[in-house]
Amino acid sequence: MKLLVCISKVPDTTSKINFVDNNTKFDESGVQYIVNPYDEWYALVRALELVEKHGGTVTTITVGTNADDPTIRKALAIGANDAVRIDANPNDPFFVAKQIANYASNENFDIVLTGKETINYNGSQIGGMVAELLDVPYISLATKLDVDGETATLERDVQGGVEVVEVNTPFVLSASKGMAEQRIPNMRGIMAARTKPLNVIPAVEIENLTSVLSYSLPDAKSGCKYIDPENMDELVDLLHNEAKVI
Amino acid sequence: MSVLVFIEAKSKVSKAALEAVSYGSKIGSTTVITYGNINEQELNIIGEYGGEKILVNRSLNESNDQQLTNLISAAVEHTGANVVVISQDQTGKSIGPRVAAKLNAGHVSGAISLPETANGFVVNTNVFSGKAMAKIAVHSEIKVISLLPNSHAPVKTNGSATIEEFNADLGEGKIIVKELKTQGEGIPLPEAELVVSAGRGLKGPENWGIVEDLASTIGATTACSRPVADIGWRPHHEHVGQTGIAIRPNLYIAAGISGAIQHLAGVNGSKVIVVINTDSEAPFFKAADYGIIGDAFEVLPRLNEAFKKFQSSQN
Ligand SMILES: Cc1cc2nc3c(=O)[nH]c(=O)nc-3n(C[C@H](O)[C@H](O)[C@H](O)COP(=O)(O)OP(=O)(O)OC[C@H]3O[C@@H](n4cnc5c(N)ncnc54)[C@H](O)[C@@H]3O)c2cc1C
Numbered sequence: 001m002k003l004l005v006c007i008s009k010v011p012d013t014t015s016k017i018n019f020v021d022n023n024t025k026f027d028e029s030g031v032q033y034i035v036n037p038y039d040e041w042y043a044l045v046r047a048l049e050l051v052e053k054h055g056g057t058v059t060t061i062t063v064g065t066n067a068d069d070p071t072i073r074k075a076l077a078i079g080a081n082d083a084v085r086i087d088a089n090p091n092d093p094f095f096v097a098k099q100i101a102n103y104a105s106n107e108n109f110d111i112v113l114t115g116k117e118t119i120n121y122n123g124s125q126i127g128g129m130v131a132e133l134l135d136v137p138y139i140s141l142a143t144k145l146d147v148d149g150e151t152a153t154l155e156r157d158v159q160g161g162v163e164v165v166e167v168n169t170p171f172v173l174s175a176s177k178g179m180a181e182q183r184i185p186n187m188r189g190i191m192a193a194r195t196k197p198l199n200v201i202p203a204v205e206i207e208n209l210t211s212v213l214s215y216s217l218p219d220a221k222s223g224c225k226y227i228d229p230e231n232m233d234e235l236v237d238l239l240h241n242e243a244k245v246i
Numbered sequence: 247m248s249v250l251v252f253i254e255a256k257s258k259v260s261k262a263a264l265e266a267v268s269y270g271s272k273i274g275s276t277t278v279i280t281y282g283n284i285n286e287q288e289l290n291i292i293g294e295y296g297g298e299k300i301l302v303n304r305s306l307n308e309s310n311d312q313q314l315t316n317l318i319s320a321a322v323e324h325t326g327a328n329v330v331v332i333s334q335d336q337t338g339k340s341i342g343p344r345v346a347a348k349l350n351a352g353h354v355s356g357a358i359s360l361p362e363t364a365n366g367f368v369v370n371t372n373v374f375s376g377k378a379m380a381k382i383a384v385h386s387e388i389k390v391i392s393l394l395p396n397s398h399a400p401v402k403t404n405g406s407a408t409i410e411e412f413n414a415d416l417g418e419g420k421i422i423v424k425e426l427k428t429q430g431e432g433i434p435l436p437e438a439e440l441v442v443s444a445g446r447g448l449k450g451p452e453n454w455g456i457v458e459d460l461a462s463t464i465g466a467t468t469a470c471s472r473p474v475a476d477i478g479w480r481p482h483h484e485h486v487g488q489t490g491i492a493i494r495p496n497l498y499i500a501a502g503i504s505g506a507i508q509h510l511a512g513v514n515g516s517k518v519i520v521v522i523n524t525d526s527e528a529p530f531f532k533a534a535d536y537g538i539i540g541d542a543f544e545v546l547p548r549l550n551e552a553f554k555k556f557q558s559s560q561n
Contacts (some may be wrong), residue, residue, distance in 0.1 A: 013488055013508045017377045037489050093353060094346065116339075119488050119511075121373050121380075123355040124334075128343030131311070137420040138311045140340035143482070153424075157483065158309070158336050159254070161428040167421050174339075177475075177482050177490065209352035213368060213381040218514065224521070224531050229540030232552035235520070238536060240556065243518045245440075245496040246464065 001056030001147065003047045004104055005080065006114040006126060007040070008062060008090070009033040009071040013119065019215040026120075026215070035071045038115025040078065041182040042175035046145055047113055048079045049180060054147065056110075057081045063090045063099045069198065076193035077185035083196070088203035091211065097129030098206045105134060110169040111152070116141055116176040124174065131172035139167060143178035247274030247363075250327035251297065252318050252345075254309060254337045255284045262437050264295045264400040266333040266393050271296025271403070272360050273329055279321040279412065281306040281314070286409055293407030295400050301325075301412035309337050310419035315344045320414030322349060322388065329361075334392040335436060342392040352384035358397040361389075372397075375488040375511035395437045396494040429483060433467050440466035441495045441516070443486065444474070445509075447502020447523065447542055451479035456546040457501065463553050469493070471503045487512035499549075501542040505530020522546070 011017075011031045018027040035044075047058045060075045060083045062068050072083045086099045104112055112134075114127040124140070131138030143162070144155035150169050155162050157176060185193075227235045239246040251270040253263035270276040278292050281303040289300055301324070303317055318341070322330060330345060332338045334356060346353035358379070359370035366383050372394055373380045435441065442461040448454065454468075461468045468484060475485035486493055488508040494515035501522040503509060510533050513519070521534040522545045531537045538545055 013511070017374050019378070093343070093355070097343075097347060119375055121355075122375060122492065123343075124339045125343040125346075125353060125355050128311070128340060129347040129353075132315065132344040132347035138340060138344060139421065140311075141336055156336075158426070159260075160430075160432075160434050161426055162483075163423055164425040164427070165421050165423050171420075177485065207385075209346075209350075209384065209386045210354070211383050211385070213383050215373070215381075216379045218376070218379065221519075221533060221535060224534040224537040226537045226539065229538050229545050229548075232545065232549040233555065235536060235538070235549065236552045236556045239497065239518070239520075243497075243535065245518050246553075246556070 001051060001054050002107070002109050003051060003056065003058045004107070004109040004112045005039065005044045005047050005058060005060050005075070006062070006100060006112070007044070007060045007072060007075050008036050008118055009064065009068050010036045010118050010120045017217070023214045023216060033071055035074050036115050036118045038117060038119070038175060040075065042177065042179040043113035043115050044075055044078060044080065045180035045183050046175060050145070050147055059084060061086070061100055061103060063088055063096045063203070065089060072198055073193045074185065076196045076198070077189040078183050079189060081196065083198045085198060085200050086203050087200050092208035093123055093125040094129060094209045095206050097126050097133060099203055100126065101130045101133035102204050103201065104130065112172040114172070114174045116174040127172050127174040134170070134172065137167050137171045139165060139171060139173040141176045142173045143176050145173065145179060247329055248325060248327045249274045249276045249329045249331060250318070250321055250325055251276055251278045251331045253278055253280050253333065255280050255288070256282055257284060257288070259288055259291050260437065261400065262333040262335050262395045264291070265395065265398045266331050267292055267295045267297045268400040269360065269393055269398040270329070270331040277301060277321070277325045277327065278407070279318060281317060283307070289409055290406065293405050294402055296403045296405060297407045298405070300407050300409045302409060303412050303414065305413065306416060308419065308423055310421050311340050311344055313416040313419050314341050315348050316416045317414055318345050319348050321412065324412070328388050330388065330390045332390065332392050334394050335434070338392050342390060346390040349388045349390065350386060351388040351390045352386040353390045353392065354382050354384060355392050357391045357393045361391070372492070372515065375492050376494070376515040377511050394494065396439065435467050435469060435484070435486065435491050435493055438467035438493070439496045440464055441469050441493060441497070442466045442499045443469035443471070443503060444501045444542070445471035445503030446473050453543070454480070456543065456550070460499070460546055460550040460553070463550050463557070471509055500530060501546055503530060504528050505533060
């Protein structure tokens with residue numbers, strides 16, 4: 001089996017979210033980057049489990065600059081065989097998807113796996129776009145994946161429930177919670193990752209279809225009103241008359 | 247501008263669908279595209295929320311991403327729409343980006359505002375799991391907007407819509423649905439206006455009765471913190487936060503949840519937050535509108551009774 005896992009870096013979940021340059025840039029000072037949890041915990045680990053069972057290779061792909069290399073090495077330490085980095089700033093989802101699709105279209109992957117979203121942009125966009133560009137089915141929000149020959153069985157979140165679906169390879173999926181369990185890389189993995197291939201490929205030229213103009217932070221709460229735990233009638237009254245949500 | 251709104255309406259037009267229709271009608275003349283065997287009476291509601299024309303494809307019955315993408319792009323061609331609006335529910339997540347790629351269109355994910363068109367086409371979106379917002383400019387001729395549920399209140403216009411059957415070459419459906427396991431009748435978390443949530447402070451799954459009782463009294467959906475889902479006290483689909491579901495209800499009641507930064511990330515888009523915690527130092531109080539320093543085992547039943555009393559006084 002030949003699997004491709006899309007990996008991106010995101011600020012650690014405890015990072016303070018601030019912006020600089022007139023609110024046009026994310027403030028990176030003091031920010032630690034991690035592999036996007038959905039990419040790492042679910043997509044990558046499930047890909048590794050499948051290859052351990054059925055044989056094959058797991059390649060990771062990232063559209064980014066050399067600032068992404070530490071998180072790519074982390075994915076290699078967890079067990080991916082090799083990595084591809086397309087050397088460009090990932091500023092527009094369509095640009096990113098085009099780069100990935102362009103690479104994947106010559107490589108005959110059985111499954112392309114992405115996380116369900118990144119925890120910084122929450123876009124949930126790359127998988128669907130790559131699938132369209134490769135003209136293959138897309139199974140979004142997948143929580144379970146099993147493969148038997150050319151047929152895969154998946155579970156995915158849909159409105160009000162879970163759908164069990166069957167699809168033939170090749171296809172693209174986005175991985176959500178439940179697909180696998182986080183793996184902590186061991187010392188051997190970390191050592192091996194240093195010498196695993198990380199191929200840097202130039203980007204193909206494409207115009208960005210979107211751009212971020214500026215960022216803002218939500219209004220701060222005006223402060224918490226404390227209510228006597230004995231007096232829940234007062235809370236209900238406030239929710240009705242003051243907050244008007246009931 | 248000419249707008250096409252895609253809605254999925256298996257048997258009923260959902261609130262999220264009406265939000266999308268209403269949002270679209272604020273941008274321009276709105277046609278709605280849908281599929282399946284939903285009856286015309288139910289479809290008429292769309293007209294009351296600003297839809298002018300409804301195109302319905304009766305040949306398709308299952309949500310299949312490639313076929314829906316073909317359906318929507320055929321409808322774009324048919325109507326000449328330059329803006330496509332899709333509610334960002336589970337189906338929206340599967341087809342929004344796909345439609346955008348097919349149309350060579352810029353895609354706005356997680357839209358929470360109407361577009362500003364004075365200078366280009368700019369939409370405000372939710373980023374960093376609700377910890378920030380980003381203004382996205384779209385440069386392409388056609389724009390695809392995935393609208394976050396609960397971010398645009400649907401407005402009744404008392405208009406009416408014409409209904410037309412719409413056929414197109416949809417190609418083959420390559421995803422075979424074997425089974426649908428439903429999660430009951432409740433309102434799905436992303437669309438819920440009222441949410442009652444609990445964390446490790448509840449001490450064990452056997453204690454969730456008081457959470458469910460309160461939720462059923464007010465018609466709320468239940469949610470939980472991540473550790474509670476991870477240890478199997480509650481199902482994964484209830485897990486809210488940065489690595490779970492992000493929600494924006496009108497009211498979020500959190501009992502026995504400390505308010506870790508990763509939890510707050512997914513819930514701080516809520517309009518009003520009520521926190522119940524024994525520890526007056528719990529970080530969640532900083533994000534709360536109303537705080538109760540007290541034992542959830544006593545406060546939740548008391549709050550339930552207070553709501554019941556209020557409801558009977560309203561009748
Ligand atoms: C990468 C990463 C991602 C994460 N993503 C998420 C996420 O998406 N969602 C999420 O929720 N967490 C997430 N977490 C975990 C998060 O950091 C916290 O550990 C978690 O939210 C804590 O859950 P909790 O509040 O239920 O439990 P605790 O932190 O144990 O808090 C329990 C609270 O209950 C209170 N309490 C105890 N008894 C009572 C009582 N009788 N009545 C009232 N209150 C009582 C205590 O005072 C305490 O405040 C993530 C962590 C990491 C590292």
